[in-house]
Amino acid sequence: MKSDPGCRLLLAxxxxxxxxxxxxxxxxxxxxxxxxxxxFVGFMLIVTGTILYVTDRHEVKNKELGKVTSKDALVIGCxxxxxxxxxxxRSGTTIAMGLFRGLDRxxxxxxxxxxxxxxxxxALVFSLDDLLAGTAMIGTGALGAGFxxxxxxxxxxxxxxxxxxxxxxxxxxxYYTWIAGVLVIILHLV
Numbered sequence: 001m002k003s004d005p006g007c008r009l010l011l012a013x014x015x016x017x018x019x020x021x022x023x024x025x026x027x028x029x030x031x032x033x034x035x036x037x038x039x040f041v042g043f044m045l046i047v048t049g050t051i052l053y054v055t056d057r058h059e060v061k062n063k064e065l066g067k068v069t070s071k072d073a074l075v076i077g078c079x080x081x082x083x084x085x086x087x088x089x090r091s092g093t094t095i096a097m098g099l100f101r102g103l104d105r106x107x108x109x110x111x112x113x114x115x116x117x118x119x120x121x122x123a124l125v126f127s128l129d130d131l132l133a134g135t136a137m138i139g140t141g142a143l144g145a146g147f148x149x150x151x152x153x154x155x156x157x158x159x160x161x162x163x164x165x166x167x168x169x170x171x172x173x174x175y176y177t178w179i180a181g182v183l184v185i186i187l188h189l190v
Contacts, residue, residue: 005066012068012111016077017118023081024122035086038188044087045181049174051096052089056171061102065110072101073111080115087181090116092173095165109165113158 023031034040063072079097083090091112098108164170 042184
């Protein structure tokens with residue numbers, strides 16, 4: 001199993017998902033309360049910007065996706081678990097953790113996107129009761145159109161972000177999140 005790159009990658013994804021599962025189960029109530037605090041969201045946007053800025057200044061190594069260890073995956077997964085907090089970018093945090101663990105830019109971004117799959121599916125399953133209880137009947141046409149629109153925009157966004165990460169331009173998002181965070185805080189205080 002350790003010699004098979006696909007199995008190693010699957011194990012890394014499982015290891016990287018575990019911290020998010022633990023945090024989601026243990027701190028669900030507390031995290032849900034934080035979503036109602038725009039002040040907290042503003043501060044977390046500033047934290048996101050700082051993480052991205054520091055990451056941009058960090059020397060990039062050249063470890064490839066196939067070389068991700070369980071320890072790498074666990075550290076990156078801890079970043080994803082922290083990003084459950086509102087205002088903290090999941091992609092930005094996991095890419096940053098991957099770069100800090102020595103992954104090259106493209107591998108850090110790809111692993112981040114792979115980690116998103118079980119996280120998003122888990123969040124969907126975790127909140128399915130809430131979603132079904134609070135929704136009106138929506139037609140299959142509207143659901144299908146929404147799914148297609150989300151898939152297309154997600155695809156375009158992933159390629160755009162991957163291109164920025166490869167070119168080392170992730171720092172641009174730090175300026176954006178700093179400005180957004182400051183604006184959210186100002187609007188909260190006004």
